[in-house]
Amino acid sequence: MGFFLETLFGGLMAGMLYSLIALGFVLIYKASGVFNFAQGAMVLFAALAMSRFAEWIPQWLGFESLLLANLLAFIAAMAVMVVLAWAIERLCLSKLVNQEGITLLMATLGIAYFLDGFGQTLFGSDIYNINVGMPKDPAFILEGMFEGGVMISKEDLVAAAIAALLVVVLALFFQKTKTGRALRAVADDHQAAQSIGIPLNKIWVIVWSVAGFAALVAGIIWGSKLGVQFTLSLVALKALPVVILGGLTSVPGAIIGGLIIGVGEKLSEIYLGPMLGGGIEIWFAYVLALGFLLVRPQGLFGEKIIDRV
């Protein structure tokens, strides 16, 4: 039982991290109908910017404080992501308005390629680390109930807390601010939103910036866990079944989908893996999403897909 709980918690934490990346997908899909394959590349780009700025800024300005370095690096990386969002909107998306979904999908794949190359040219292609002072030692809980207690990594706990906080902030931003309302209006109906004077281009820059922010947070957490390296951009592929499961248009769906995938993956690896020869983590999420699609194509919380002739 203790081992089961440990696996369960591990899965929940991993799921939280998937959710962070899935959030970026959902935000952009909601606001512009673009299925953003470049989210993974954005995570890598943001993480590279963060880790390199944290190294460079103290050298340029000549101070030692880790906290200040991280803070400035975060601001600088965020600025880079905003510029990136603006560039993507101006150079790419605004020219592809009214194209079919598949064309936009390919365009984001092109952006992903570009960002992979650009990020590594600009910031270098070694493995870097991000040190934001995450606690590395494990904690034990429920020691009264089980022998030895249940081990939980504090790092995962902090990461999960940050992810939860991010979701709350995003939810507030979407529900309570004027910009958030404009974003939701654009998501509902582009033309109607435009006709009442919401500037589409500006909204798209904002949405890509917000997705960039989500990518930055995801990049920092993943980066401090695994190191900043090229494989980060592949983790994003894991976020696809998450959004499918949760529904492409739902922010809570991204979170719950992430948790389900995370837990399912870990539990299946432990309990089903030995029967099937191990390593089933790589496809389990996809097959789960595939099975789910057959039953409920719009996902758990997605809007119902209605065909009109």
Place this chain on the structure above:
Amino acid sequence: MLYRENGQFKTSYAADQQIFPIFQERWAMALLLLVAFVVLPLVGSEYFFRAIVIPFLILSLAALGLNILVGYCGQISLGTGAFMAVGAYAAYNFMVRIDGMPLIVAMLLGGLSATVIGVLFGIPSLRIKGLYLAVATLAAQFFTDWAFLRIGWFTNNSSSGSVSMARLDVFGVPIESPVSKYLFVLTVVCVFALMAKNLVRSAIGRQWMAIRDMDVAASVIGIRPMYAKLSAFAVSSFIVGVAGVLWAFIHLGAWEPAAFSIDRSFQLLFMVIIGGLGSISGAFLGAAFIVLLPLALDQIPHLLGIPLSTAAITHLVHMIFGALIVFFLIVEPHGLAKLWSVGKQKLRLWPFPH
């Protein structure tokens, strides 16, 4: 002035239904085939065959298969690499486990195995479409990646996980030298291209296109969506499976599942989009673009004498590649095949203004 149909009257149904209705096009095609079958084998170098033409031809074939699914039937697939892998590993098993299995039969059986898997993973397309389907086909990709890596039976329990295929022959003629490999691949590609071209102009091809343009309307006029979609998956994965066999047996010789990873699927989708959705020649143009561009980009720093490390070049190639794809999508979303047909229209009038 040279390229126009003036004076070419069609007097029979056969003449009306030709693939190349204009005699200039027929001559151009014949010339192209002559160059491909006779001239190139005489003048091409080993590097030219091994690194450029053979990969180009095989990937064109795979792109052709994918184009039937994506371009003609409108079902997005990100699992092309998986179907290639199924073809390759199935053919390998037929070759290894059955004595005296001829290469061509094994190739076709590999294609049939890919068909079965393709139809299986095509079943979700009856319920879901568009980008959702794309994610569903990713399941095929990751599942086969895993299966060929972890299940020893598929690789004949090879300890390293990589399998190899040597000493191939067709009707007693060994396929060893680059030229013989090239001719074999070229023949297969030509046969399949002709078959695909005829399929898409037949009743079934029109059904696919009707489903692509609007599936609800198509089913109202009596096209069975299940039959049309699954047949597109079947034909597409058959061709892709055969391309996988060629890629593994002829181009690579020894391979492991990584040869058919998700990057391959993306690459093929790029070819189809850049070449032109719903066009046979588009598959070839797209494959040429995607195969040749990185080779050319690799050479440019050498030619200009700029000393760059290999890693830097790889990153630069990535950047230019990504940027070019976006550029292409913006300038001509319908691909190179569209540019080609626009060019032909212009050529009909040239050099006169009207």
